[in-house]
Amino acid sequence: MEIITKKYPYNNYKDNERTVCSLKEIEKRKIVEHNDLITSVAKMDKVPLKIFELAVSCIDTEKPLEDNTVYLSKTELFAFFKVDDSNKHSRFKEAITTLHQQSVFEVREMNDHRNKFEYQVISPLEKTTWNDYSDIISITFTKSIMPYLIELKEKFTQYALSDIMELNSKYSIILYKWLSMNYNQYEHYSVKGGRRAEQVETYRNPSIKMSELRTLTDTVNEYKRSDHFEIWILKKPLEEINAHTHFNVTYEKIKKGRSIDSIVFHIEKKRMADDNSYKLGDKDYQEDKARKAETEDMLTLQALKSPYTKLLMEHFLLSYLDLTDTKILSGLQAHVYPLYDELKDLRGLNGVKDHLSYVRAKREDYSKKNITKYLKKAIEQYLPTVKRQDL
Template sequence: MTYTPLQVCKSNALVEASYRLSVAEQRIILACISQIRRDQQITDEVLYSVSATEIAGLTGTRSKTTYEELAKAAQRLKRREVRLFEEPNGRGRKPRVMVTGWVQTIVYIEEEGRVELRFTKDMLPYLSELTEQFTRYALADVAKMTSAYAIRLYELLIQWRGTGERVIEVDWLRDALQLEGRYSNIRDLKRWVLEPAVAQVNEFSPLWVTWDQRKTGRRVTHIVFSFGEKPNSKPTLPKPSQRAERVAPKLSLPKAYVEQHKGADEGLVEADQRLLFEIRTGRREPPPGKSV
């Protein structure tokens, strides 16, 4: 029996939208998106389901750890918003910005360690019946990433698959990732956002990527990404019956300390990077989900 890898398919407008999701929230959303048939009409009544065991199998983590993350992420997803930017369609529609939620309903079944959700009606056109201007990739390409920034960067690069280069404006990237004033210094942005994200794309995905900066005057205004397919690149696809093995996040600080001080929107690796930044610079960055 041939194993068909799960595919994530999003409209390009959604790939380039402005939003912030934690790694656990991304995994829930992407796992449910991978269940949608791109060529099949759906309604906002369709219920999608994903379990901690299924996510653990994809990510190579323990079900117990995933179970705890899934429960917390499910509670937050209902409140998550996304800003979508729509260009003129040539038929009189002017540029506009739409703010909507990802899901209209989300249910966490504790005894099964399972999340069930319905996407909002406004979200459906960006996920189904896509015939042009969409991006598709294997869920396994990002499943083992522990940085939400890495997942977003991979999508932005794979959207331009085959070009080998993408130039991204720094201010646009800040808005797309909803950094909201965090890492306002370009050195901090590179060290705590770009470099970890590029490292994870190189380690876990089928792409290799390098980057450079472009200045306007003395100010760094653009990041230039060069990328391509790794030679003989084949993503590791866990079989449905494969038992998950523990892959511990690579933390620089004690895990207990990171867990105690991480924000509601952060994964362990992202919180570890932020806390390191605070310790080394003496400057406090508000963790996502909390205010200073």
């Protein structure tokens, strides 16, 4: 983060030096927040939320924050929002007033001892000050919000300010932060280990219940029609995210009966031209690449030995050519076979065979393009029915 130091009149008696956050080289700026804040309900509109995110990006996580206060330039703040009209000052005041008076985070944290959630409603800002004779704005965070912004040792997420800058919907921002939280964990455990390969993949393909998604986006009482919800909470936000951030994201709807039960997202990180992690001489990248290849090879070997692979062949759901495709086999081992294990526990091996016979009979030609995804979706839709029948 680039910072510049300016002097400005702090009061009527003396000048104080303040470190002013500069928006130059914005692509290098990062925002760091605790995961509990990422998953909280942001009771605020787009502009107040972006002002808060901008203020958080000014925190230097390696240095203590004096008086919980950051300093920004009004000129650069307006540039961040691409505002240049004559009433920009009144619009800024309105946004700040809204942020102070109406905007809160509803934070939910798990009490590990009681195994139940605890809830807090937190106002993010204590005070914002500016004047007519200086370009400086000071933003003071509340004491309650600070534990979610500084001295974060674990369970935190880092993402790019430049990604947030171009998002024009609060739902885009909320969804982007949640996707970043999951993908950050995918990258972390891919490099550091500590999770099974199947678990690591779930971070890159995270699932969220529809009820949770409505809570996260504060739309429990909005967009009641499912098609409206999909347009405004999924399709349009993901269009923005794919166009303006480091991610390419797709999703699929998982049904339980006739209703949509959950959403599974599939996240891919764009390969940026200036991303040093993809340079051939980058040691971390090479080690990560080798580790992923090793994991894929291990999953492929397990799949070749699995009785489920033989069953899929017998039901003509896999071809001999598929057995040479490591992505198909590793994907089956990571995402499909664990679900077949669940079905086997409930209905025995014959239950798995019956399911595959049904899947084969209902199979459409389009599924051949991505057999792993097709089989995963089929078993995910079938398992809840089996579990309900066994209650």
